[in-house]
Amino acid sequence: MTTDHGALRLWLRLLACTNLIEAPLRQQLRRSFGESLPRFDLMAQLERHPQGLSMRELSERLMVTGGNVTGLTDRLVSQGWVMRQAAPGDRRRVTVRLTAAGRRQFKLMAREHEAWVQSLLGGLDPADQTQLFELLGRLKRSLRNPSIRTAPADRAPR
Amino acid sequence: MTTDHGALRLWLRLLACTNLIEAPLRQQLRRSFGESLPRFDLMAQLERHPQGLSMRELSERLMVTGGNVTGLTDRLVSQGWVMRQAAPGDRRRVTVRLTAAGRRQFKLMAREHEAWVQSLLGGLDPADQTQLFELLGRLKRSLRNPSIRTAPADRAPR
DNA sequence: TATTGTTATACTCTATAACTATA
DNA sequence: TATAGTTATAGAGTATAACAATA
Numbered sequence: 215m216t217t218d219h220g221a222l223r224l225w226l227r228l229l230a231c232t233n234l235i236e237a238p239l240r241q242q243l244r245r246s247f248g249e250s251l252p253r254f255d256l257m258a259q260l261e262r263h264p265q266g267l268s269m270r271e272l273s274e275r276l277m278v279t280g281g282n283v284t285g286l287t288d289r290l291v292s293q294g295w296v297m298r299q300a301a302p303g304d305r306r307r308v309t310v311r312l313t314a315a316g317r318r319q320f321k322l323m324a325r326e327h328e329a330w331v332q333s334l335l336g337g338l339d340p341a342d343q344t345q346l347f348e349l350l351g352r353l354k355r356s357l358r359n360p361s362i363r364t365a366p367a368d369r370a371p372r
Numbered sequence: 373m374t375t376d377h378g379a380l381r382l383w384l385r386l387l388a389c390t391n392l393i394e395a396p397l398r399q400q401l402r403r404s405f406g407e408s409l410p411r412f413d414l415m416a417q418l419e420r421h422p423q424g425l426s427m428r429e430l431s432e433r434l435m436v437t438g439g440n441v442t443g444l445t446d447r448l449v450s451q452g453w454v455m456r457q458a459a460p461g462d463r464r465r466v467t468v469r470l471t472a473a474g475r476r477q478f479k480l481m482a483r484e485h486e487a488w489v490q491s492l493l494g495g496l497d498p499a500d501q502t503q504l505f506e507l508l509g510r511l512k513r514s515l516r517n518p519s520i521r522t523a524p525a526d527r528a529p530r
Numbered sequence: 531t532a533t534t535g536t537t538a539t540a541c542t543c544t545a546t547a548a549c550t551a552t553a
Numbered sequence: 554t555a556t557a558g559t560t561a562t563a564g565a566g567t568a569t570a571a572c573a574a575t576a
Binding site: 219220221222223224225227228229230231232233234235236237277327328331332334335336337338339340342343344345346347349350351352353354356357358359 | 377378379380381382383385386387388389390391392393394395435485486489490492493494495496497498500501502503504505507508509510511512514515516517
């Protein structure tokens with residue numbers, strides 16, 4: 215690499231791999247269940263948090279704006295996979311949870327989903343998979359915890 | 373996890389990392405240049421192929437349908453960054469290339485883009501970066517070349 | 531007949547901002 | 554005033570299918 219560009223090349227490769235996996239997964243999710251990846255992700259968050267999450271927490275975890283979480287949730291509610299509950303103590307707040315049917319549906323989708331993922335990743339040596347998992351963990355931590363900012367921070371003022 | 377789930381966990385982690393990087397990049401790209409990631413990616417493909425690419429090739433590389441490539445290209449043409457040329461020898465075919473202005477604009481964006489990427493990835497140990505780059509290369513090859521299909525193949529017929 | 535590319539359509543996701551109701 | 558959530562709107566991305574021109 216002539217003038218480094220290491221970080222950029224790493225990012226492009228990361229993006230390429232993600233897209234190579236994500237594109238078929240999205241297609242299969244839609245064809246088999248008529249579901250979109252953002253809605254699947256929302257349900258996955260709720261699966262991991264059985265006590266429910268507020269709209270704000272969902273917004274942060276899914277990294278989309280509040281208005282969009284409302285839209286995603288509306289659709290999931292109308293499908294019957296998700297419910298809104300009044301949160302105790304703060305009447306502004308809403309708690310979103312999976313319904314019993316939503317939990318069943320999610321498990322169904324997750325099982326298929328996992329089979330597809332295994333099929334896609336099956337070509338990679340298991341030892342490499344393990345190592346990759348570990349390295350991505352470090353990357354993730356460094357992204358969530360930008361202790362060292364080499365470039366001008368993007369504190370997102372506004 | 374009890375029953376392995378290794379591949380799924382690897383995928384979820386990969387996706388999380390990509391999203392943590394992609395979200396701020398998309399915002400910055402829009403705020404600084406009013407550009408979207410798909411259009412940036414299309415320009416990046418053309419930058420790598422100065423002789424131009426056909427709509428079909430773009431469709432494959434960007435992994436979106438032909439109709440969508442037409443739409444992306446239309447917008448880039450109206451902005452003046454990209455041009456359509458008749459392909460010699462096959463009058464159905466169109467060759468898409470960067471204009472001189474488009475090449476300048478892309479270089480400008482790419483420079484900013486790279487600085488953002490370096491800032492985001494700067495928290496990861498350089499040795500880990502190198503190793504991650506290598507492993508992702510293997511993953512990418514295995515995805516492009518599914519020599520061993522452990523699960524029922526998704527040959528994507530039609 | 532098959533391929534290349536365009537057009538049309540419908541749906542979804544995204545960002546922004548104004549708004550309500552609480553706090 | 555600030556926060557939680559909703560609503561409204563506009564702009565894009567996506568998938569599908571029908572279509573024209575060419576091979």
